[in-house]
Amino acid sequence: MVADRLIGPGARVLAWLSPDAPAPPRATLPRELTLVDREVVAADEEVVSLVFAHPRGAALRAWSPGAHLDVVLPSGRMRQYSLCGDPDDPFHYRIAVRRIPNGSGSIELHGLRPGARVGIHGPRNAFPLTLAGHGSSGPPGVSLSPGGLPTPARRIRFIAGGIGITPMLGMMRAADRAGADWSLVYTGRHRDALPFLDEIACYGGRVTVRTDDEDGLPTAEALVPTVEPGLAVYVCGPPGLLDVVAARVAHAPGVELHHERFAPPPIVDGRPFTVQWGRRGRVFEIPADRTVLAVLAEADPAVPYSCRQGFCGTCKVRVLAGNVEHRDTVLNAAQRAQGDMLICVSRARPGETLVLDANTGAAVTDPPHRTRYRVRLARAMPKRIRLGGVNRVP
Numbered sequence: 001m002v003a004d005r006l007i008g009p010g011a012r013v014l015a016w017l018s019p020d021a022p023a024p025p026r027a028t029l030p031r032e033l034t035l036v037d038r039e040v041v042a043a044d045e046e047v048v049s050l051v052f053a054h055p056r057g058a059a060l061r062a063w064s065p066g067a068h069l070d071v072v073l074p075s076g077r078m079r080q081y082s083l084c085g086d087p088d089d090p091f092h093y094r095i096a097v098r099r100i101p102n103g104s105g106s107i108e109l110h111g112l113r114p115g116a117r118v119g120i121h122g123p124r125n126a127f128p129l130t131l132a133g134h135g136s137s138g139p140p141g142v143s144l145s146p147g148g149l150p151t152p153a154r155r156i157r158f159i160a161g162g163i164g165i166t167p168m169l170g171m172m173r174a175a176d177r178a179g180a181d182w183s184l185v186y187t188g189r190h191r192d193a194l195p196f197l198d199e200i201a202c203y204g205g206r207v208t209v210r211t212d213d214e215d216g217l218p219t220a221e222a223l224v225p226t227v228e229p230g231l232a233v234y235v236c237g238p239p240g241l242l243d244v245v246a247a248r249v250a251h252a253p254g255v256e257l258h259h260e261r262f263a264p265p266p267i268v269d270g271r272p273f274t275v276q277w278g279r280r281g282r283v284f285e286i287p288a289d290r291t292v293l294a295v296l297a298e299a300d301p302a303v304p305y306s307c308r309q310g311f312c313g314t315c316k317v318r319v320l321a322g323n324v325e326h327r328d329t330v331l332n333a334a335q336r337a338q339g340d341m342l343i344c345v346s347r348a349r350p351g352e353t354l355v356l357d358a359n360t361g362a363a364v365t366d367p368p369h370r371t372r373y374r375v376r377l378a379r380a381m382p383k384r385i386r387l388g389g390v391n392r393v394p
């Protein structure tokens, strides 16, 4: 999950993290929370909301709309979920999880019952609402965009695909309380697959629900009817949805696009290189269109990862030899100089062999046992946009 901000004209895309985003979570131990409530929130019964609290009832860290948690499951897997409760409730965090067939993380979360314990890192906000009083906002009455630049946005269009409604819930609540001019279009394959329909009914005409089975696949015009200066678009959903929306507003002057991804961004200018796991370990060829993480995870599903977008730090390994082409947004110069590498995004030049420290990350054993690489979303997206029924990392 990463928030990119794109402001026309010129289709400028800035990978950006909230200034208050902390260091990668592997540097700290997770804090423990207790599951106190579990509720099915979609008619197809494939989405549950999970409410967590401090084991002794203490107040939790404050968060702002768009924030997410890194959730460390009892199995040790770590997954990220948007917070979708009320930021004004200091005692509870709520997330929602769609069950993905064969999705280890989502199935494990669906199996939790009240009383279960999980670890968390965060909250962190990589998708802040740039509304006065929220996210990276500035003084009262002044809306600031990420990085502190004044935003001209006077109107907000929220776009959610399926489980992508989760970060929008807090944003809609905040926009509504602030008296902002906002609307939401909520899309999916069919209504039964859309969580929280009851909860958003209170917003009346501001919300449009459209489903593929009743309305057909959404067009760009249906998602963003009017493109004009002063518009801020917030979109969360599968890659196809983001692509359609980005194409709609990319060259529009004075329009902001803020989005949160479900899947890793496409590899740009990828070239093949080689990775060796340990000084005497296995050698892996990394094709131009795959990441080191994808290749290693195929050999060993226990390779740790979370965001797959170069900002959480979970997949960090130490490089013993070779030159890294860093593509993450987290590691500082000192970390890079000491050989740290985020294998979900960073690469090497063609012909280079990176020797990775086998004592970092997970063991990649020989002989390998094959497993399917877990980018279900990319595989699931046909040429035309298909919405709903997806989750971030299953």
Ligand code: FES
Pocket (backbone or CB within 6 Å): 304, 305, 306, 307, 308, 309, 310, 311, 312, 313, 314, 315, 316, 342, 343, 344, 345
């Ligand atoms: S998995 Fe998050 S930085 Fe690599």
